């Protein structure tokens with residue numbers, strides 16, 4: 001279980017930990033479509049997928 005900040009509302013969006021790069025999720029707070037990306041260092045980040 002981890003959390004990443006939503007790029008739109010800055011709320012920490014919970015992840016189940018099994019997300020892969022390119023997975024689509026919905027922000028639990030603003031309900032915006034987001035996409036998981038993985039940076040070169042292996043850390044995950046969320047981008048706007050609308």
Ligand SMILES: [Zn+2]
Pocket residue numbers: 006007008009010011027028029030031032
């Ligand atoms: Zn959000």
